[in-house]
Amino acid sequence: MTQINHNYTLLQGSYLFSEIAKRRTKFMQDNPNAQIISLGIGDVTRGLPDAITKAMHDAVDELSNPSTFRGYGPEQGYDFLINDIINNDYKARGIDIATNEVFVSDGSKCDVGNIQEIFSQDAVIAVQDPVYPVYVDTNVMAGRSGKFNKETNQYENIVYLKCDASNNFTPSLPDRKVDLIYLCYPNNPTGMTLSKEELKRWVDFAKANDCIILYDSAYEAFIQEADVPRSIYEIEGAKEVAIEFRSFSKTAGFTGVRCAYTVVPRELKAKDADGNAVLVNDLWNRRHTTKFNGVSYVTQRGAAAIYTPEGKAQIASIIDYYMTNAGIIREGLASLGLEVFGGVNAPYIWLKTPNGLDSWAFFDKLLSEANIVGTPGVGFGQAGQGYFRLTAFGSRENTEKAVERITKLSL
Amino acid sequence: MTQINHNYTLLQGSYLFSEIAKRRTKFMQDNPNAQIISLGIGDVTRGLPDAITKAMHDAVDELSNPSTFRGYGPEQGYDFLINDIINNDYKARGIDIATNEVFVSDGSKCDVGNIQEIFSQDAVIAVQDPVYPVYVDTNVMAGRSGKFNKETNQYENIVYLKCDASNNFTPSLPDRKVDLIYLCYPNNPTGMTLSKEELKRWVDFAKANDCIILYDSAYEAFIQEADVPRSIYEIEGAKEVAIEFRSFSKTAGFTGVRCAYTVVPRELKAKDADGNAVLVNDLWNRRHTTKFNGVSYVTQRGAAAIYTPEGKAQIASIIDYYMTNAGIIREGLASLGLEVFGGVNAPYIWLKTPNGLDSWAFFDKLLSEANIVGTPGVGFGQAGQGYFRLTAFGSRENTEKAVERITKLSL
Incomplete structure (x- = not known):
């Protein structure tokens, strides 16, 4: 067999x-x-808000007519949505993101689950503890976890960054060399956030230690306090070390509609077996276009309506x-x-x-x-x-x- | 880095x-x-046909109202769609498929690309030549291909089953031990089909040689001739050796709407490192629920409308x-x-x-x-x-x- x-x-x-x-x-x-x-x-x-359902109805009508029908779209998402994302979620906050750095997908669960594929199987991963289980399970499936230790309730090769009341849920820095660090803020499950200074500490750490931060920001829309960073790219230099994941699931009631996006800056590099620098953006683009066929046009039109007044x-x-x-x-x-x-x-x-x-x-x-x-x-x-x-x-x-x-x- | x-x-x-x-x-x-x-x-x-756009409009309206709103659905797809699939595509042809054997997804490209993940990295794969590039590329990414030989235009560890005019596009049987065989019928790109007898030869081969057939049937809806099999499960015993992929993309104009499904029979087994039999269905279910969050509700309602009169x-x-x-x-x-x-x-x-x-x-x-x-x-x-x-x-x-x-x- x-x-x-x-x-x-x-x-x-x-x-x-x-x-x-x-x-x-x-x-x-x-x-x-x-x-x-x-x-x-x-x-x-x-x-779903009216502005969104109206846009979705219009998109369905477009698809019903051969003269306005749309079949396969760009796997990375339509420009109309990517531009809305860039202008509203980044440019408006002084962050410069290019259209080829944004990848629209059918959910952050898929993106945070799939992102590990483009990195070495030997990569050491660090996760916050407690953590959204998908980060861990997808790395177990990929062979990066080692065995599960029932006594510690942890996998032997995964580095856990404890977040509890004793450290005000601010993760401790890794105690050994790691390659990929999953951070989720505002945090699921604790609901806690990092200040700009605390997030800067992580960006600096990643730079100093040659690692990549996988920054899951699915709950960004719920931030109420002004000093809480909404994007990791608010921190200087973060584009050299971080991938950011965002989702419309909780922002706009899209859990059943399915749309999210991932930003992979062109500044972010990793190395191949010979030690040459490779653009992570190119790898993710290859993965995304080879294994994914784009998000429903109706969904993308609905997502774009999120950015209307x-x-x-x-x-x-x-x-x-x-x-x-x-x-x-x-x-x-x-x-x-x-x-x-x-x-x-x-x-x-x-x-x-x-x-x-x-x-x-x-x-x-x-x-x-x-x-x-x-x-x-x-x-x-x-x-x-x-x-x-x-x-x-x-x-x-x-x-x-x-x-x-x-x-x-x-x- | x-x-x-x-x-x-x-x-x-x-x-x-x-x-x-x-x-x-x-x-x-x-x-x-x-x-x-x-x-x-x-x-x-x-x-898109009217029956489908009407169903999609209705679904958008449902989502606009908190009393009928649907968030996360089952990752495997809603029962209303799975039952339609089973009754129309299988039961009507005398094939018995259970609800937990059908996995609705956002496209066959994703499914045929992702299916290899649940098998060993040492698995030897066989593909038809010519072949839909996704089968090959996803196995290259997973480390199963070996190096590319520019002279032969082939990867050294992939077994190519030649299909050309000399054999009437009927693939030759593998000349060495293989584990996973990708077959696509009606074929993309050649547009050719297999007769029941020819397909039976493959099912028998898979049984005799302990391998699994990954049967891509995305173009099934275009079959015009009565003696061409529409599902591999028309062949006796195929449920023990085959996974079948179907898509609504070409059937119903869903290339921009995104919906497909995969059938993984509970009879299909593979073995773990100790040689124990494992249900492939359980593995795929775990993969599907861990890395995927279900297809848009609007899309699934549209897909179900395909099965109305x-x-x-x-x-x-x-x-x-x-x-x-x-x-x-x-x-x-x-x-x-x-x-x-x-x-x-x-x-x-x-x-x-x-x-x-x-x-x-x-x-x-x-x-x-x-x-x-x-x-x-x-x-x-x-x-x-x-x-x-x-x-x-x-x-x-x-x-x-x-x-x-x-x-x-x-x-």
Whole structure:
């Protein structure tokens, strides 16, 4: 028989959200009348703004007519969208990005999962702990992780940068040579951010130590405070060391519509086997054009509408809705004496579980006693043990109801 | 500096269609008044059928309302679409496929490109020659190709199965042990098909030799003749040895809308490092859920409309339109004494270049003298040298005009 990619056998159990779905389904089967509120998986709930749906309707009509029909588009995305991205997300902030540095895709999960392919199999990767599982799992599949150590709950060849209350969720610098550093800010799952000075420390570190930062900024739209950097390219020299990932999923309700983009600056270099410098942008372009065929035209038109005056206003109001939810959760739980983090510049609230409960025990307690589904912190890594993530993406009614139910628990 | 995936340095030149686009752009710059007709890249030109656009409009409306909004769907696709696929494409032909064997994706290019990831890096791959470049390039990137030999125009570790007029484009069986065999029928680029008996020979070979067939059936909808198999699973025992890829791109004008699916039967097994059998379906499910986040809901609703009575009728009429074009090209060129293949059960016509011209020389001649863009056969592999691909996806007017222009050439 054909041999499998044996790295797959090193993967641990189910993907986190599958396990949550399984426990939730089991509970619902046993308790068919329970009114479950999900503040678990980070999925949005508001409808798409009118400016976006109008643009999508128009695009569907265009496709229905042979004279305006569009088939294959550029794999990297249409210029109309790339230019909107550059002008609004970068140029408006004084950052100079060229059209061939932006790659539109069908989701940041794909991009952050696929980016490792263009680097050496020997690359040492560093991730924050806790961490979005996709960074780790895709490197396990690629053979960069080594074995999983059940005692430490970590892979032996991955460098984990601990982020917990003891360091105010600011990751410690790696204690050995690393090649690729995944940073996520505003952070999923902790909801915390880095200041410009802290982010500069990472850019400087990457420069001094010849490594590349993979900067996942999927939650940028939720930043409320002025001094929090919205792009890693706000830091001088970052274009020489960083790839930035952005998504419309949470910004504009695109979790079911699928659009994101990745910026790979032409200044960013890596080296080939002979030590010659290679443009990472060229490698990603080759990967993207060989294995991907572009994002739905209808979706790209919808994404471009995000940048119209109407689109911007409508999105701002949705972000405001979610961030009001975040405040309700944050303040509601804090008033119960719980230790809460995040929720100020991000739609995630990260709480210390009460009475030293472990994360899954608190998950089960919250599910069975309050019928609330959240996400166990330990599912994001060992440093998340004893923490728990709630999201601000529910409806206002459910968010308020959830906080009320938690208030009634004996914690 | 961080090391790159050095396999990328083994890739040859640009991706075929980028090279074509480059030459075309250059010609247009030098000849701004030329009226170019493209019968090159296999992209459709008719508008989306009404049944599909109506379903897409309805889906956009659903997303605009919080009470009907859908965020993340199942990564594998919605059941409504999977059930339509199973009932229409398989059950109706007596083939039993379960819902967890179908994986909806945003394109067959992605699926046929990504499928190799779940197999061993040591797997020996066999491809037809000529071949859709994505099969080869994605295996080069993964380190399975060995070096490129400029003299043979082939990679040293890839097994090429020659398909030319001498064997009626029926691939020769591999002359050494292989693990993964990519077969594409109806074939891109030759437009030829296999009979049931010939396909059975491959299934039997895979069984006898413990290998897996990756069966790309993206052009199935164009099959006109009754005895041509539409699915590899029409062959008994194929579920134990084959993965099948299907696409809505050409079937329903989805090249810009993006939807396809892959069937991975639960009977299909491979082995892990200890020789234990592993379900390939489980591996692909893990890959799909870890690195992909599902297809746009709007797109999936559009795809489901393909299976309604209105959708079926409208699609049949578009397929008929393209196949009439195919007949016009086929008969037009044959009447000039050219040797033509394909075009009966596929939208591709594969022609022997006249007077022993090599493929790119014929490309340049056709571009400069008739202002027609086609695809050089050698771009698909060495066995395609001296052949040329034309597609039936143009408008009727352009197709007729193209044949007329070719008629006037001195060939």
